[in-house]
Each structure stands twice: as C-alpha cells, then as structure tokens.
Amino acid sequence: MVDYDVIIAGAGTGGAITALTLAQKGHSVLVLDRKARDTIGLKTCGDALGAHHIRELKEMIGLPDLPKDIVEHPVAGMDLYAPNGKHKLTMEGETTRGYSFNRHKMGQWLVSLVEKAGAEVSASTRVKKLLLDDGKVSGVRISKEGEAEKDLTARIIVDATGATGMLRRQLPDSSPIEKTIAKEDQMVAWRDIYETPEFEFETPDILEIHWNQEQTLGGYTWVFPAGPHRVNIGLGVMMIPGYTHPRTIFDRFVKTNWEFMNTKLVTYDSSGGIAPIRRPIDTMVDDNFMLVGDSACQVNPIHGGGIGSSMLGGVHAGNVASEALEQNDTSIESLWDYNPRYMESYGIKQASLDVFRWFLLNVTNDEINFAFQKGIVKGIDLLSVSITGKMEIGTGEKFKRLVAGVGNIPLLRRVNKVSGLMEDIKDVYRDYPDSPEGLERWKARLTPIYDAAKKA
Ligand SMILES: Cc1cc2nc3c(=O)[nH]c(=O)nc-3n(C[C@H](O)[C@H](O)[C@H](O)COP(=O)(O)OP(=O)(O)OC[C@H]3O[C@@H](n4cnc5c(N)ncnc54)[C@H](O)[C@@H]3O)c2cc1C
Incomplete structure (x- = not known):
C-alpha cells in the first residue's frame, strides 16, 4: 500500500504541469515544494515566454489563457546584436511573439490550477532523501517546517x-540515468529587474540579445523590456574552466555599457541562477521514477529558455505516468515511452542546438561581426535554426550569401560542417531506442558527433 499514486518534488513550471496533467485524470498526486505557498514562482529568470507554448498546452491539456495580470508586456520579436553593437539581426515571426511576464504570479497561477484539479500541494516542505526499496525508487523523506521528518x-x-x-x-549507481551534469553543460547567470522612471524604452515589445564572446563566452547579455519603464537585464555564461562569475561581468560590463544604467533605477530584484544547456538527459525514466524540467535538462541550449519545454515535458510525463498507473506497471519499460515522446516533440531540436552551441563557443567576436556585416547569417536563418534546429546553408539564395562572404572561407567551411553535424545528430535521435535495452548502443552514437562539434 502506498501513500499516493505520484509524488512530485518541485512545484515549478515542470512539476506543476505534470501534477495538473495527472490530477485531471483522477490520480492521487502530492506536490512538494520547499518554498512557502505564497513564494512559489519566485525565481531568477528572464521572464519571457513564447505565446506558442501556452497555445500548445491549451491544445494538449486545456490550459487556460494566461490571466491578463500575469503579462507585463506583449513581445513581438527579438533583435540580436553583433559584438560591435553596430549590426543587428531582427527576428520576428510566429514563434517570437509572446510575453514579458511576472514570474511570481505565473507560479502562483499554476499552483492554484493544480490545487483546483485536485492535487495536494504541500509548501514549505523540503524533500531530503530519495527512498529505495530493494534497489528501486519507492518514496521520499521530507521535512516540513515545525514537524518531524x-x-x-x-x-x-x-x-x-x-x-x-x-x-x-x-x-x-546501477540506474541508467546520469546523476551529474557536467559544468560545461551549465549556464550561470545574473540578472536585475529595474523600474527606469527617467528612461523610456522606445520599443518595449522587442527583446534584445547582445552577443559578445569576450565578455559572455558561450552566452549573451539580454535586455528584456517589460514596459516603457521596466526592464529585466542579465547575462549568462557557460561554466567552462576559468569562467568569470556573471555578477562580476554584470558590474564591469553591463553597468558601464547601457545608457539607462546611468539614470535613476529602482531595483526590484537582483539575483543569480543556473540552467542546464545541453541535450535532454538520455533517459528521463527509471523504475518508478521520472525527471521533468531542468532536472531532465529540458532547456533550449542556445537561448536558455526552459519554461515552455518543462511544461511540455510535464504533459508527456503526466500522460505516460497515467498510462503506466492504469496498467499497474510502473517499471522502466512501462515508463519508457516518455523518452521518445519528449525527444520527438522537443529533445531532437535541443540535441541539434547543443551541437550548434559547441560550434558557437569557438567563434570569435571578429567572426560574428563579419558574418553579421556580410549578411552571411540573416535573422530568418537564426529564427529557423532556433525553431527547427536545422541550419540550411549552401543552396540558392543562401549560397549567394556564402559567396558574398568569400573573405572568410574557413568560417564558411566550419558553418557548413556544423550544419551537417546538426543533421547527423537528428538522424540519431530519430532512431531513439524503443526500450531500455538499446540505450547504451544509442548513446555511443552521440559521442563522435559531439566530439566533432567541439572541434568545428
Ligand atoms: C537566469 C535565468 C533566466 C532564465 N530565463 C528564462 C526565460 O526568460 N524564459 C524561459 O522560458 N526560461 C528561462 N529560464 C529557464 C527556466 O527558468 C527553467 O528552465 C524553468 O523554470 C524550469 O522549470 P522547472 O520546473 O524544471 O524548475 P523550477 O522552476 O526551478 O522549479 C523547481 C522547484 O523545485 C523546488 N525545489 C527544489 N529543491 C527542492 C527540494 N529539495 N524540496 C522541495 N522543493 C524543491 C523549488 O523551490 C522550485 O519551486 C531561465 C533560467 C535562468 C537561470
């Protein structure tokens, strides 16, 4: 006899949507979060989300529209700036439309939906230990404020x-799930939220990304207005050996390079955070156990957005868990289908963008400036890479652009090589094993492609 069908540790975006999906199907669900009930949702974040994620969730589990008071400002598109600050690419399209939103209110809204659907939420409850029975996951040890463990x-x-x-x-150790995430597969970030009474953002519906390999290696600085007089500004860097703490870069680089930083600022929050920026964990299930959201590395490796994908992961996890419970079989074999469902809907794109991430790490500021200046890369290309994980360079109009950039043939060759590797990794993901037996053989096919990407 067990206490619940499913216990979910963490009431963030991933955990909340997993709980909602399961509770809607009538399962007994307990959600635990170490935060107090009224602080769930408070998290260091860029606070930007594509509207298409909410639409998808609406179709999949009937998620209601975002309440108006959660949205701070609509987003129409994104400007991507070259390191020299002179050249920019504008990315505008269906998938760049979205919201700058209030993260705290979003978290509160999601938890209230979970509660309304019938799941039990226990806040101020820290999950301390994973419990095993005969080597298999069976429960958790918790500690709630003022109560015995x-x-x-x-x-x-x-x-x-x-x-x-x-x-x-x-x-x-016997679990097929990777327990640790390499440092180089994590992004560490710092960000502030300000009211800017003396400074007006002229286009608050356009988010800005600033690329600069010398300051923010493997990452970028973001300037996300949330209205004419409100902004979320921050930066992230890859945690490769010798990286500089993002707060130091914030003080040294961001504070001295943006005009509005010299005007009156009312600080709402100033804090740091970490996000995994790699392909999803190779298997996100074991016997009686599932991973969702950042703990499953369900984050876009290029822009670091993970709210939409954690919610998508939550739906797939919830659906598969429900099917397993109905079949009275929660073994790894029974939960396995969560892997291919997630890989197909988002993981394959993450894997391909992870290849691209390694390539970008080795690109210099001069090369980026050159590519922007010559129009080798256009907003539409980058948009298409970030939507589909596919980089099409080499034919028709794009080929002409390549020729126009003939001054840097080695760079063009490298771009061509990485676009091939991105396709190779997608082919491997299309072959994701349909049972745990094939996992190790499948994983062995990933290594040479990532090794090649690191050298591209
Ligand atoms: C600086 C930064 C900026 C970002 N900007 C964006 C952005 O603009 N747009 C976007 O889409 N994504 C962004 N992301 C990524 C996004 O925030 C995450 O991918 C997303 O929140 C993942 O959701 P999650 O549910 O997995 O985890 P979280 O939202 O982090 O939720 C985890 C929950 O687990 C709880 N918890 C942790 N440990 C325990 C424990 N021991 N016991 C009980 N509870 C516990 C926490 O309190 C928390 O509520 C950003 C990330 C960072 C770091």
Whole structure:
C-alpha cells in the first residue's frame, strides 16, 4: 500500500504541469515544494515566454489563457546584436511573439490550477532523501517546517526540483540515468529587474540579445523590456574552466555599457541562477521514477529558455505516468515511452542546438561581426535554426550569401560542417531506442558527433 499514486518534488513550471496533467485524470498526486505557498514562482529568470507554448498546452491539456495580470508586456520579436553593437539581426515571426511576464504570479497561477484539479500541494516542505526499496525508487523523506521528518511512498516519484536535480543525484549507481551534469553543460547567470522612471524604452515589445564572446563566452547579455519603464537585464555564461562569475561581468560590463544604467533605477530584484544547456538527459525514466524540467535538462541550449519545454515535458510525463498507473506497471519499460515522446516533440531540436552551441563557443567576436556585416547569417536563418534546429546553408539564395562572404572561407567551411553535424545528430535521435535495452548502443552514437562539434 502506498501513500499516493505520484509524488512530485518541485512545484515549478515542470512539476506543476505534470501534477495538473495527472490530477485531471483522477490520480492521487502530492506536490512538494520547499518554498512557502505564497513564494512559489519566485525565481531568477528572464521572464519571457513564447505565446506558442501556452497555445500548445491549451491544445494538449486545456490550459487556460494566461490571466491578463500575469503579462507585463506583449513581445513581438527579438533583435540580436553583433559584438560591435553596430549590426543587428531582427527576428520576428510566429514563434517570437509572446510575453514579458511576472514570474511570481505565473507560479502562483499554476499552483492554484493544480490545487483546483485536485492535487495536494504541500509548501514549505523540503524533500531530503530519495527512498529505495530493494534497489528501486519507492518514496521520499521530507521535512516540513515545525514537524518531524517523515517518509512518504508513491508508485511513481517525479524529480522536478529544477537545476539541482536533487533526487536524480541520489539515484543508485546501477540506474541508467546520469546523476551529474557536467559544468560545461551549465549556464550561470545574473540578472536585475529595474523600474527606469527617467528612461523610456522606445520599443518595449522587442527583446534584445547582445552577443559578445569576450565578455559572455558561450552566452549573451539580454535586455528584456517589460514596459516603457521596466526592464529585466542579465547575462549568462557557460561554466567552462576559468569562467568569470556573471555578477562580476554584470558590474564591469553591463553597468558601464547601457545608457539607462546611468539614470535613476529602482531595483526590484537582483539575483543569480543556473540552467542546464545541453541535450535532454538520455533517459528521463527509471523504475518508478521520472525527471521533468531542468532536472531532465529540458532547456533550449542556445537561448536558455526552459519554461515552455518543462511544461511540455510535464504533459508527456503526466500522460505516460497515467498510462503506466492504469496498467499497474510502473517499471522502466512501462515508463519508457516518455523518452521518445519528449525527444520527438522537443529533445531532437535541443540535441541539434547543443551541437550548434559547441560550434558557437569557438567563434570569435571578429567572426560574428563579419558574418553579421556580410549578411552571411540573416535573422530568418537564426529564427529557423532556433525553431527547427536545422541550419540550411549552401543552396540558392543562401549560397549567394556564402559567396558574398568569400573573405572568410574557413568560417564558411566550419558553418557548413556544423550544419551537417546538426543533421547527423537528428538522424540519431530519430532512431531513439524503443526500450531500455538499446540505450547504451544509442548513446555511443552521440559521442563522435559531439566530439566533432567541439572541434568545428
Ligand atoms: C537566469 C535565468 C533566466 C532564465 N530565463 C528564462 C526565460 O526568460 N524564459 C524561459 O522560458 N526560461 C528561462 N529560464 C529557464 C527556466 O527558468 C527553467 O528552465 C524553468 O523554470 C524550469 O522549470 P522547472 O520546473 O524544471 O524548475 P523550477 O522552476 O526551478 O522549479 C523547481 C522547484 O523545485 C523546488 N525545489 C527544489 N529543491 C527542492 C527540494 N529539495 N524540496 C522541495 N522543493 C524543491 C523549488 O523551490 C522550485 O519551486 C531561465 C533560467 C535562468 C537561470
């Protein structure tokens, strides 16, 4: 006899949507979060989300429209700036439309939907330990403010604890799930939110991304207005050996290079955070166990957005968990289908963008300036890369652009090579194994492609 069908550790975007999906199907669900009930949703974030994510969730699980008070300002598109600040690419299209929104209110809204659907939410409750029975996951040890520690059991435990993946890290060595995430596969970020009473953002519906390999290696600076007098500004860097702490870069580079920084600023928040920026974890399930959101590395490796994909992961995880519970079989084999469903809907694109990330790490400021100046890369290309994970360079109009950029043939060759590797990785993902037996053989096919991307 177990206490719940499913216990979900973490009431963030991934955990909340997993809970909502399961509760709507009538399962008994307990969601645990260490934050107090009224602080769930408070998180260091760029606070930007594509509207298409909400539309998809509406179709999949009937998620209501975002309440108006959550949206700070609509977003129409994004300007991507070259390191020299002179050249920019504008990305505008269906998938760049969205919102600058209030993260805290979003979290509160999601948890209230979860509660209304019938799941139990226990806030101010820290999940401390993953419990095993005969080597298989069986429950969690929790500690709630003012109460003695206690053990709870469930048919399925979901780790939705975000970038810490604190239950994932406690899995036994025999688990096929990777327990740790390499530092180089993580982005560390710092960001401030300001009211700017003396400065007006002229186009608050356009988000800005500033690329600069010397300041923000493997990452970027974002300037996301949330209205004419409000902004979320921050930067992220890849955690490669010798990286500089983003707060230091913020003080040294951001504070001295943006005009509005010299005007009166009312600071709403100033904090740091970490996000995994790699392909999804190769298997996100084990016996009686699932990963969702950042703990499953369901984040876009290029722009670091993970709210939409964590919610998508939550729907797939919730659906598969429900099917497994109905079949009375929560073994790894029974939960396996979560992997291919997620890989097909988003993981394949993440894997391909992960290849692109390694290539970008080795591109210099001069090369980026050159590519922007010569029009080798256009907004539409980057938009298409970020939507589809496919980089089409080499034919028709694009080929002419390549020829126009003939001054830097080595760069063009490298771009061509990486676009081939991006296709190679997608082919491997199309062959994702349909049972756990094929996992190790499949993983072995990834390594040479990523190794080649690191050298491209
Ligand atoms: C600086 C920064 C900027 C970002 N900007 C954007 C953006 O603009 N747009 C976007 O789409 N994505 C953005 N992301 C990524 C996005 O925030 C995450 O991918 C997304 O929140 C993942 O959701 P999650 O549910 O997996 O984790 P989280 O939202 O982090 O939720 C995890 C929850 O688990 C709880 N928890 C953790 N440990 C325990 C424990 N031991 N016991 C109980 N509860 C626990 C936490 O309190 C938290 O509520 C950004 C990330 C960072 C770091």
